[in-house]
Structure formats: structure tokens, C-alpha cells
Amino acid sequence: MSEIAKLGFCLPGSLVTRSSRCGSLTCACHSDPGRLHGPYLSWTRKVDGKTVTRNLSPDQVDRYRAWFDNAKRLRQLVGELEELSVSVAAEAEGWNSPH
Numbered sequence: 001m002s003e004i005a006k007l008g009f010c011l012p013g014s015l016v017t018r019s020s021r022c023g024s025l026t027c028a029c030h031s032d033p034g035r036l037h038g039p040y041l042s043w044t045r046k047v048d049g050k051t052v053t054r055n056l057s058p059d060q061v062d063r064y065r066a067w068f069d070n071a072k073r074l075r076q077l078v079g080e081l082e083e084l085s086v087s088v089a090a091e092a093e094g095w096n097s098p099h
């Protein structure tokens with residue numbers, strides 16, 4: 001719990017690497033799969049059930065990578081805390097013993 005309190009900002013969603021085709025039909029990216037644009041790092045997350053994607057510049061990735069790492073660590077710690085809570089409750093209530 002003290003580790004959670006020390007985490008700082010946490011960005012939801014995930015950081016993924018993508019290559020893409022542009023809007024120009026005459027561009028090489030449309031004829032040759034090896035010449036796609038990118039790779040770009042993009043950040044995707046769900047907002048009200050819809051996937052929202054933002055392409056990030058290398059600068060932005062540097063700026064926010066720690067926030068993504070924090071979110072990952074937070075999910076890990078919450079998982080541990082939940083597991084621990086379940087076993088403490090089960091112990092206290094005798095839910096582990098067979099009846």
C-alpha cells in the first residue's frame with residue numbers, strides 16, 4: 001500500500017508500436033508492405049467503450065514512459081493487494097476449511 005501511495009501519475013491503456021499507410025495512394029507504402037510509415041509508438045485506451053489512439057512523438061514517449069510503467073506497476077500491486085485481502089478474509093472467516 002505504501003508502494004502504491006508513492007507511484008505518482010499512471011496512464012491507462014497501452015503503448016504499442018505500429019506501422020501504417022498514409023492517405024496518398026501513389027505513395028510507396030501502398031504497394032510495398034516493407035515501406036510502411038513508422039514504426040510509430042501509439043497510445044491506445046478505451047474511453048466509454050471506444051478505443052482512442054494517439055500517436056506519440058519520441059519526445060512524448062520519453063516524457064510519459066514512466067507514467068505507463070507506473071500504471072503497469074499499479075496493476076501488479078493492486079493484484080497482489082487483492083490476493084492478500086482475499087486470503088486474510090478467508091483466514092478470518094474460516095472459508096478455507098472444508099465443512
Ligand SMILES: [Zn+2]
Pocket residue numbers: 021022023024027028029030037
Ligand atoms: Zn505513404
